[in-house]
Amino acid sequence: MLSLLAASGAAEPIYWENLGLRPYLFEIGGFQLRFYSLAYLLGILLGYWHLSKMIKAPGAPMAQRHADDLFFYCTLGVILGGRLGYAAFYKPELFASADVFKLWEGGMSFHGGVIGVLIAITWVAWRGGLNWLRITDYIAVNVPLAYMLGRLANFVNGELYGRPVEGGFPLAMIFPTDPDQLPRHPSQLYQAGFEGLLLGLLLLAMFWKTPARYRPGFLVGIFTIGMGLGRFLMEFFREPDAHLAHVVVETGLSRGQWLSLPMIGVGLAVLVYALLRPAIGSAKASAPQQA
Structure with missing residues (x-):
């Protein structure tokens, strides 16, 4: 996609509507199967399939029944945490009405989704x-590859676009939902590539090609640092929400960047902890080991 955009946008800004995209796969009557919903569904199913494959490898800390429970509770955590986090971090006025439950109107927080998933994991681990x-x-x-699907869906929807960019930039794009109709960064694609594809491939390689799984906290530490750092950097290209533009003016950073800083700190602390602790089990183990 990036290569196509670069080739077609070398001289003039790319018009989103000329890419032949639409926010839904098909429409029957008044019902639309939207790509954003599909992204959530496919991301969760892909994660469940791969987790089931991971726990068959040596050193697994759980059985299939635990993976089944995680599939259910983490799905709830992503949806409820994402929505309630959006209301808490970005739009507190939603709590004053039933609008907080209107998921179909959009508005999900990545950081809220992370909190929801952590609560779900805590519940399953305790039980x-x-x-x-x-x-x-x-x-x-x-998580990262599922996150990538969500950002690609944002791009297909023509939403959450980037900040204005100088003329001549090869990826400059004009989105139909932009009231100013300015050439902008397609920041959804930047996030899909950096926080999604790149981080996802790194974690997959670490799990399958190295003994990283035998150092508790190592993989989640890398994930947390990568996501936090990626979000912090990508926010420089992403247009802040209109009702939160004052945060950038007053502090120099967006709300998403302020939320990402503690995420990076926690990731670093967890990574140091993982490296200072002795590895468990053995990469040569032939049977799953209960932690």
Whole structure:
């Protein structure tokens, strides 16, 4: 996609509507199967499939029944945490009405979704007597590629576009939902590539090609640092929400960047902890080991 955009936008800004995109796969009557909904569904199913594959490898901290429970509770955590986090971090006025429950109108927070998933993992780990930190390692590996699908859906929807860019930039794009109709960064694609594809491939390689899974906290530490750093950097290209533009003016950073700073700090602390602790089990183990 980036290569196509660069080739077609070398001289003039790219008009989103000329790409032949639409926010839904098909429409029957008044019902639309939207790509954003599909992104959530496919991301969760892909994560569940890969987690089930991961726990068959040596050193797994859980059984399939635990993966099934995680699939259910993490789905609730993503949806409820994402929506309530959006209201808490970005639009507190939503709590004053039933609008907080109107998921179809959009508005989800990545940081809220993370909190929701952590609560879900805590619940499953407590019920099953499992090692909480090792479960977070296994879940973290599956998040970035699902996140990538969500950002690609944002692009297909023509929403959450980037900040204005100088003329001549090869990826400059004009989105139909932009009231100013200015050439902008397609920041959804930047986030899909950096926080999604790149981080996802890194974590997959670490899990399958290295003994990283035997250091509790290592994988989730890398994930947390990568997501926090990626979000912090990408926010320089992303247009702040209109009702939060004052945060950038007053502090120099967006709300998303302020939320990402503690995320980076927590990730660094967890990574140091993982490196200072001795590895468990053995990469040569031939059977799953209960942590």
